[in-house]
Amino acid sequence: MELSSTNELLDSEKLSFDRFRDEVLNDYRLACESREVSLLGRKEVLTGKAKFGIFGDGKEVAQVAAAKFFKPGDFLSGYYRDQTFAFATGVATVEEFFSQLYADPDPANDPHSAGRQMNSHFASPLVGEIGEWLDLANRKNITSGMAPTAAQMPRSIGLALASKLFREEKLLQPFTSLSTNGNEVCFCTIGDASTSEGHFWETVNAAGVMQVPVAFFVWDDGYGISVPKKFQTTKGSISEALKGMQKKEGTNGIDIYKVKAWDYAGMCQVFEAAIQKIRDTHVPALFHVEEVTQPQGHSTSGSHERYKTPERLAWERDWDGNKKMREWILENELASEDELSDLEVTSKELVRKSKYAAWDKFFAPIKEQVIITQQLLEELINKGADENGEITSIKNHLLANREPIRKDVLVALHTAAAVAEAHSLEGPINSYYKLLLEQGYGYYNTHLYSTAPNSPLLEKGTELHTDADAPMINGYEILNKYFDALFASNPKIVAFGEDVGKIGDVNQGFAGLQQKHGENRIFDCGIRELTIMGQGIGLAMRGLRPIAEIQYLDYLVYGLQPLTDDVATLHWRSKGRQSAPLIVRTRGHRLEGIWHSGSPMGLMLNSLRGMHICVPRNMVQAVGMYNTSLAGYDPAIVVECLNGYRLKEKLPTNLLEYKVPLGVPEVIREGKDITIVSYGSTLRVVMEAAVLLHHKGIDCEVVDVQTLLPFDKHHIILESLKKTNRIVFVDEDVPGGAAGYMFNMVMEQQGGYRWLDVSPRTITAQAHRPSYGSDGDYFSKPNTEQVVDVVREMMRE
Ligand SMILES: Cc1ncc(C[n+]2csc(CCOP(=O)(O)OP(=O)(O)O)c2C)c(N)n1
Numbered sequence: 001m002e003l004s005s006t007n008e009l010l011d012s013e014k015l016s017f018d019r020f021r022d023e024v025l026n027d028y029r030l031a032c033e034s035r036e037v038s039l040l041g042r043k044e045v046l047t048g049k050a051k052f053g054i055f056g057d058g059k060e061v062a063q064v065a066a067a068k069f070f071k072p073g074d075f076l077s078g079y080y081r082d083q084t085f086a087f088a089t090g091v092a093t094v095e096e097f098f099s100q101l102y103a104d105p106d107p108a109n110d111p112h113s114a115g116r117q118m119n120s121h122f123a124s125p126l127v128g129e130i131g132e133w134l135d136l137a138n139r140k141n142i143t144s145g146m147a148p149t150a151a152q153m154p155r156s157i158g159l160a161l162a163s164k165l166f167r168e169e170k171l172l173q174p175f176t177s178l179s180t181n182g183n184e185v186c187f188c189t190i191g192d193a194s195t196s197e198g199h200f201w202e203t204v205n206a207a208g209v210m211q212v213p214v215a216f217f218v219w220d221d222g223y224g225i226s227v228p229k230k231f232q233t234t235k236g237s238i239s240e241a242l243k244g245m246q247k248k249e250g251t252n253g254i255d256i257y258k259v260k261a262w263d264y265a266g267m268c269q270v271f272e273a274a275i276q277k278i279r280d281t282h283v284p285a286l287f288h289v290e291e292v293t294q295p296q297g298h299s300t301s302g303s304h305e306r307y308k309t310p311e312r313l314a315w316e317r318d319w320d321g322n323k324k325m326r327e328w329i330l331e332n333e334l335a336s337e338d339e340l341s342d343l344e345v346t347s348k349e350l351v352r353k354s355k356y357a358a359w360d361k362f363f364a365p366i367k368e369q370v371i372i373t374q375q376l377l378e379e380l381i382n383k384g385a386d387e388n389g390e391i392t393s394i395k396n397h398l399l400a401n402r403e404p405i406r407k408d409v410l411v412a413l414h415t416a417a418a419v420a421e422a423h424s425l426e427g428p429i430n431s432y433y434k435l436l437l438e439q440g441y442g443y444y445n446t447h448l449y450s451t452a453p454n455s456p457l458l459e460k461g462t463e464l465h466t467d468a469d470a471p472m473i474n475g476y477e478i479l480n481k482y483f484d485a486l487f488a489s490n491p492k493i494v495a496f497g498e499d500v501g502k503i504g505d506v507n508q509g510f511a512g513l514q515q516k517h518g519e520n521r522i523f524d525c526g527i528r529e530l531t532i533m534g535q536g537i538g539l540a541m542r543g544l545r546p547i548a549e550i551q552y553l554d555y556l557v558y559g560l561q562p563l564t565d566d567v568a569t570l571h572w573r574s575k576g577r578q579s580a581p582l583i584v585r586t587r588g589h590r591l592e593g594i595w596h597s598g599s600p601m602g603l604m605l606n607s608l609r610g611m612h613i614c615v616p617r618n619m620v621q622a623v624g625m626y627n628t629s630l631a632g633y634d635p636a637i638v639v640e641c642l643n644g645y646r647l648k649e650k651l652p653t654n655l656l657e658y659k660v661p662l663g664v665p666e667v668i669r670e671g672k673d674i675t676i677v678s679y680g681s682t683l684r685v686v687m688e689a690a691v692l693l694h695h696k697g698i699d700c701e702v703v704d705v706q707t708l709l710p711f712d713k714h715h716i717i718l719e720s721l722k723k724t725n726r727i728v729f730v731d732e733d734v735p736g737g738a739a740g741y742m743f744n745m746v747m748e749q750q751g752g753y754r755w756l757d758v759s760p761r762t763i764t765a766q767a768h769r770p771s772y773g774s775d776g777d778y779f780s781k782p783n784t785e786q787v788v789d790v791v792r793e794m795m796r797e
């Protein structure tokens, strides 16, 4: 009996030793494969098969160590050095890596971005075919990478905050496919130099304040391209610089750990305990991973010999993580020299084969296009369309190209069609050209917005129901009643921002709602627009429905970077694999002075393609736009009129059901003489002018565009113009801003120029920001008298 239990013990010790050894060797294998990917990847760029390469060499061991503690349900918000992490978690394969390097547009080959992103930008599927959220709690999740340094930081706050909400909010507990009791940790990686960005500091501070489960990893290789850390970081050390944020007994803050990138065993030990602590306590932590190397330099765009000293280069060779891990395995007798050599050979072989497989898949469809094109060109030659040898030369040129791309085939077809026209033989060439063109545009230009059946773009709208004796109440009270009903009806809604929680926003739209629905649903944030937007992005990616506030539209620029780079591009750049249906709530247009009456709509139009831009004229319309947006998965921004909160509106009876269709203008005053197109606050100026003009015998038709993106899907403005033959666009953006955009859409896209009797006009604010005070407003923004005068001039023309 005793003997057998001793044997059992020995057996189990042997088993656990074997398991440990296998795990270590598997990690080493991953590190070797990843290194080979970097080496071969760079060659592919240098030989011209790929355009640009940025790789994770030098960070392999640190990443296999970190990935060991990344569990299903966890999220990575990382950057372009995370290839080893992506391989180790199984989110990406080596073959997929090469497909992305070659920019293969077939999502079956590059599922992460379908050829739309540079290499090393991974994305795991968060949403399914019909836009529905997948079982994220049971998957390892990587949020789509971005190239701007530190852009991954803001959303990490939201990805981590979601865990806290899922753990603390009872109403969210049934959503077990999205979270397992909030156990999920957000891993957030960043290079040492990128910690110089404000994004980093704002994010780490917010994590320390909110106590959310995020693990920041700083890969410190001492450089940001060529600039060393003495020019980047106070005291040349991010862990030193962050000491004031370190959590102590009885305070909030972050835990800080220092590890060495070549010390596999040391990192595993620290990461294991520290990540578990984050998972259990939601206290955030930062790992300062020091002594990272970069064997091949920053990217394929340059060589590091230009800025690293020979001593530094020699040190990097000696302290290479893979080399050190190998030495450690041998010292601890976990494998023999021969075993490691075999493993290294097998790793190289696997990468080489994967590379060829990716290239063959990338090239096969192009090769087929070349063959068909060759046949079409030969047919032309046979039919006598080549008397000057032009077709033969096009053919030879195409066939001489050993690595043609789709563009080369299209150029050949386009040129050949022009020659064939002289013989009326261009038909088949043109048909094939059109087919390939359509295919190409399909590869690159789809999925800017949701393609799901519940797309807000498909919403037809619902009627507004108002009782005959409905009370007239303030605009903010309409919103308040609406948000109250919304929180009661949908447990996934959360709203937050500056002054949103306790006082219920500066205009009382949420007044009393935190007290009623709880601090997990409606809450205050620090003054940090950038990470308020990031918070919204992360929460939305995890399946919640955040309404994130920018207190005044003028401050949108602080939060614009994550909106333009992350939110607006996410669905497109992942070809529908990921969505962030964030709703940004803000208030703008005329009120008082330079920073409380901005209307930078042109700025938004130019930077937020991929979001919907809603510009309601009153709060009931705003409600209808919130409802439409919340019924689908696209991100949207709603600009409420700052001067509309205290204007009286009739209280509808169907606040929760009322939906405004996007991209459908409304004629709010009918007339036959001139069409005035506007939106938001200027509509009140326009309506006043219309009354004055009516007394002068001029009958204005006033059109509210309602949403700038999408813009007038059914050409309702054109219908009005056909009737009046005169049109003026009015808004309070700068000249050439959103009014210029509307002008262009109606003239060019809708063909409005054909219906004009007089020159079309715009009336906008001045080229500078608005001055303070009522006179400042009068002389800076369009006013009633100006509209009256312009319209009268147009009528006289
Ligand atoms: C906002 C922004 N500015 C500049 C760049 C160009 N750029 C790309 S990587 C890089 C250096 C980043 O260094 P670090 O954060 O240390 O990461 P590493 O590449 O060393 O891992 C720079 C300046 C960029 N991508 N984004």
Ligand SMILES: [Mg+2]
Pocket: 191, 192, 193, 219, 220, 221, 222, 223, 224, 225
């Ligand atoms: Mg660096």
